[in-house]
Amino acid sequence: MEITFLGTSAGLPTKERNTQTTVLNLSPFLNEFWLFDAGEAAQHQILHTKIKLGKLRAIFITHMHGDHVFGLPGILTSRSFQGGENKKLTVYGPPGIRSFIETTLKLTASHLNYPLEIIEVSDAGQYEREGIIIKTLLLCHGVPSYGYRLEFPEQEGRLLQEKLLAEGIAPGPVYRAFKSQDTVEYEGQLYDARLYRAENTPGKVITFFGDTMPVESEIQLALDADVIVHESTYLEGDLTLSHQYHHSHISDVIRLAEQCNVKLTLINHVSNRYHMQDIQAAEALIKEQHPDFNFRIAHDFMTVSLNMI
Secondary structure (H helix, E strand, C coil): CEEEEEECEECCCCCCCCECEEEEECCCCCCCEEEEEECCCHHHHHCCCCCCHHHEEEEECCCCCHHHHCCHHHHHHHHCCCCCCCCCEEEEECCCHHHHHHHHHHHCCCCCCCCEEEEECCCCEEEEECCEEEEEEECCCCCCCEEEEEECCCECCCECHHHHHHCCCCCCCHHHHHHHCCEEEECCEEEEHHHHECCCECCCEEEECCCCCCCCHHHHHHCCCCEEEEECCECCCCHHHHHHCCCCEHHHHHHHHHHCCCCEEEEECEECCCCHHHHHHHHHHHHHHCCCCCEEECCCCCEEECCCC
16 A cells, blocks of 8 residues: 655645645555545646556545645546546545535536435444444644544454464465465365464554644544654744644644654655755754654655555
């Protein structure tokens, strides 16, 4: 699986960074993409990647501020002409997302050639897609803003082929039985197939946060997560200024990751006042001051593989 950032700026685009758009590539678990927020020009950013709208099956909107939704109508309508015909798409979002989509499509006389499902999420909501549990909690922002915690199912352990070979069991259809059954009879002998499989591995936990200042619900969303994608509008300066505008300061994000035992923190929604050299300098300083904090500050078109986490 991979996370690709198509927009990492807060509020306004810059010459270097677009507004909020993030894509989760679920392959090999699922052959589809999920989109988290859709800032202005999201579809233009997609054109510079290998992401296919026909494989986009779910969109998650964290909140209704323009830098998170102004690109949504373009994505929805373009999908009709880029491989999405007759392929259902589900949009999850806060109350108001249905009215926004339906009104925009109506006033622009836009027609979709695929089924569109719109789900307005709630605080402490829980949803399921293809075995993935999606939990939503309300954050603390100027408008209702949500975090999405994705809990993937447990992965079956691999078949220990070397152990079967040592028993004199050659590769063949019987290996499928050892993979799927508890007991297997082979050449008159009964085997406990569970002894020939590695232990199952826990499913990954990935959390995407909407804009927020520190709040108790963040802990539930981030606890023991493999990866969190979290805003840090302010990378330095006065902590109280970020909270005044219901946003997070880098020290808030570090504290949350440490408290919740997060393996990797990916930081986005960085204020448009920062140029790339400012961000690089801040990243180096954070690494120096917090050597145990495993993080990356995202830039547009950065892709992070989750397979080794």
